Amino acid sequence: xxxxxxxxxxxxxxxxxxxxxxxxxxxxxxxxxxxxxxxxxxxxxxxxxxxxxxxxxxxxxxxxxxxxxxxxxxxxxxxxxxxxxxxxxxxxxxxxxxxxxxxxxxxxxxxxxxxxxxxxxxxxxxxxxxxxxxxxxxxxxxxxxxxxxxxxxxxxxxxxxxxxxxxxxxxxxxxxxxxxx
Amino acid sequence: xxxxxxxxxxxxxxxxxxxxxxxxxxxxxxxxxxxxxxxxxxxxxxxxxxxxxxxxxxxxxxxxxxxxxxxxxxxxxxxxxxxxxxxxxxxxxxxxxxxxxxxxxxxxxxxxxxxxxxxxxxxxxxxxxxxxxxxxxxxxxxxxxxxxxxxxxxxxxxxxxxxxxx
Numbered sequence: 001x002x003x004x005x006x007x008x009x010x011x012x013x014x015x016x017x018x019x020x021x022x023x024x025x026x027x028x029x030x031x032x033x034x035x036x037x038x039x040x041x042x043x044x045x046x047x048x049x050x051x052x053x054x055x056x057x058x059x060x061x062x063x064x065x066x067x068x069x070x071x072x073x074x075x076x077x078x079x080x081x082x083x084x085x086x087x088x089x090x091x092x093x094x095x096x097x098x099x100x101x102x103x104x105x106x107x108x109x110x111x112x113x114x115x116x117x118x119x120x121x122x123x124x125x126x127x128x129x130x131x132x133x134x135x136x137x138x139x140x141x142x143x144x145x146x147x148x149x150x151x152x153x154x155x156x157x158x159x160x161x162x163x164x165x166x167x168x169x170x171x172x173x174x175x176x177x178x179x180x181x
Numbered sequence: 182x183x184x185x186x187x188x189x190x191x192x193x194x195x196x197x198x199x200x201x202x203x204x205x206x207x208x209x210x211x212x213x214x215x216x217x218x219x220x221x222x223x224x225x226x227x228x229x230x231x232x233x234x235x236x237x238x239x240x241x242x243x244x245x246x247x248x249x250x251x252x253x254x255x256x257x258x259x260x261x262x263x264x265x266x267x268x269x270x271x272x273x274x275x276x277x278x279x280x281x282x283x284x285x286x287x288x289x290x291x292x293x294x295x296x297x298x299x300x301x302x303x304x305x306x307x308x309x310x311x312x313x314x315x316x317x318x319x320x321x322x323x324x325x326x327x328x329x330x331x332x333x334x335x336x337x338x339x340x341x342x343x344x345x346x347x
Contacts, residue, residue: 030242038232055244116231138217139228166220173222
């Protein structure tokens with residue numbers, strides 16, 4: 001049976017149960033975090049490295065986690081920050097984003113579906129913050145309330161941002177005539 | 182405002198009215214202002230068919246810090262043994278060198294009387310005599326003021342002159 005966040009936190013705060021609690025935390029969040037990171041950075045190898053970094057950071061600072069926010073929000077925030085730092089460092093401009101998309105087709109863990117390539121290209125045209133919100137809402141299916149807690153932005157702002165992102169993507173797909181190419 | 186005559190409070194969930202505002206607010210906030218279905222191209226794409234992952238990836242996923250913690254007791258043991266070996270090594274080293282170091286450490290500052298120093302017997306006799314003569318003159322002249330010295334030198338020179346005349 002999966003433990004609630006409060007139960008996990010209680011285990012982690014108990015020195016004797018720390019490792020067991022931390023492993024349970026990893027098991028609970030590895031999948032949603034992986035998929036968020038993967039959609040942000042595309043490559044499986046990079047996603048794996050980032051996911052490990054996220055949990056290493058959680059491991060090192062979990063004892064100082066005061067519980068002001070929900071543990072889910074806290075971990076997710078670490079993950080999104082890791083992604084943004086990585087993307088700013090490695091994919092700071094449009095040219096490298098396009099390079100990244102060219103590389104995506106060679107990724108053995110990408111479906112190589114042409115429509116998916118077009119969708120990824122469309123997402124890459126978005127500003128970084130908009131891309132982040134789009135992935136959280138569209139792929140991760142998080143509520144605006146949760147996204148708001150994670151990225152510390154108003155719900156109204158997030159809705160507007162997501163709407164803009166969807167419109168841009170739809171227009172991009174229309175322009176390239178996605179179903180005939 | 183009064184309650185309707187047939188209202189029955191027992192049939193209303195506890196905190197219904199106090200929670201209603203909160204629930205309604207959440208519902209309004211989370212309500213989509215638009216539908217993805219309004220965007221046919223995006224809507225037609227299966228969003229979950231983009232990436233795949235290596236087999237058993239999540240089952241085999243390990244966090245490096247947890248692996249480290251398994252090794253920690255062994256690492257600590259090795260560190261302790263290494264520190265022990267170093268301390269013993271340093272101790273043994275000082276023990277071996279002790280006879281060589283001890284005389285130097287015990288040797289205080291001593292006054293050397295070069296005249297009674299047996300090593301000085303190797304010095305040439307002439308050098309030793311000059312050195313002693315200089316010391317004697319110094320002793321004679323010690324305590325004589327300038328006037329007496331001048332008088333002494335004049336007398337000495339006069340005596341020398343007389344000796345020459347004779």
